[in-house]
Amino acid sequence: METLINYFETIPSTHRSLILVGGITFFWLLESAVPLFKFKYNKWKHAWPNLFFTGTTVIINFVLAFLLLQTSRWVVANDFGLINWLPAMPLWLYVLLGLLLLDFFGAYLAHLVEHRIKPLWMVHLVHHSDHKVDTTTANRHHPIESVIRFTFTLVGVFLVGTPIGIIMLYQSMSLVFTQLTHANVKMPKKLDKLMSYVLVSPDMHKVHHHNLLPYTDSNFGNIFSIWDRMFGTYMELDREKIVYGVDTFPDEVKNSDLKELLKQPFQGYRSPTNLEELRKANN
Template structure:
């Protein structure tokens, strides 16, 4: 475990790039052989805006990386943060708690707030207006959202007290997890359900991409499913009933253009449809 943390403390940028590109490539190929939905789209054409926003996310995270490093170094030097105030524990447990809590602050909490605050929802909308969710959708985030997500992660590092090795491990796991859960791959329903008791599974997350409430406001988790189950935001919907997109922004052509997506956060807020309780 110590060797793993030592590796992530100084993980080369090339290795991080390999995780990003390798993950997309792996799930892209898997989608071709085990598709959940047979989309009628040109895969590369659909991917272009998503890859553009992936690039902007990488640039923003790289630009602010020094803040992450400085914060992680400070909490370590000052023994500050939740996991540092707990009684001494085995390293594996220390690492697990660090990743688990970073997943809460950097992913679940950030995601939840984006759905509840109208201005932030308009920014996050870019991610939800993809009508053909696949692995390239994973990092389809408006540049403003990339800054917001980074701020939540930075806050998490400060509150949790995670050293940089755990931070880099968390970010790597988070990246692969989001590529996996967005991938257009078909697992057996039993295997997916079993997986969802521990981590966010593909079917579990795709419920979140259903085009109407209350499903859109559910399953906010990224790596671990415990947060949705703990806070009552877990929902299920049969995969065959899922329709991607957002009901109040139904123009699929516009939602596939980079220029239109960059302007989406500044459009007038439209009240979404809420399905009645059955």
């Protein structure tokens, strides 16, 4: 465990890039071999806006990374934060608690708040408005959301008191998990269910991408499923019944256009006004 943490304390930027590019490539090929849904779409055309947002997310996180580093140095130097106030423990437990708590603040709580506060939901909507969820959807976040997510992570680092090695390990795990859980991969149901007792599984997260409430407001976790189970936001839905998108923004053409997606957070929220519109939104 010490070797692992030492590696992530000084992980080269090229290695982090390999995790991102390698993960997308691996799951891109895997979902082509064993797809959950047989989408009829141009995979490259669909990927373009998603990869653009992946790029903006990388740039924003790179530019703001010094804040994580400085905060981590401060909490370690001052013995500040939840995991530093606990009694002495084995390194593996210290790392596990750090990962769990970072996942709570940086992923679960951030995600939950984005669904509860209307202006933040309009920003997060860019992620949910993908009608063909695959591994490129993983980092389909509006630049404003990238800043929001980073802020929650930064607060998490401060409150938890995590050293940089755990932060880099968490971010690497988070990246791989979000690519896995969004990938259009058909995992055996029993294996997926078994995985979901501890970790966020592909089927578990895809319920979150169903276009209708209450499923949209469930399964907020990224790495660990414990937070959804603990706070009552865990839900199940047969994967064959999942329909991607958001019922109040059903226009797939607009939701695939980069310019429209960049403007999406600033559009007025609307509800379907009649049964016919509801029917169209759900088909």
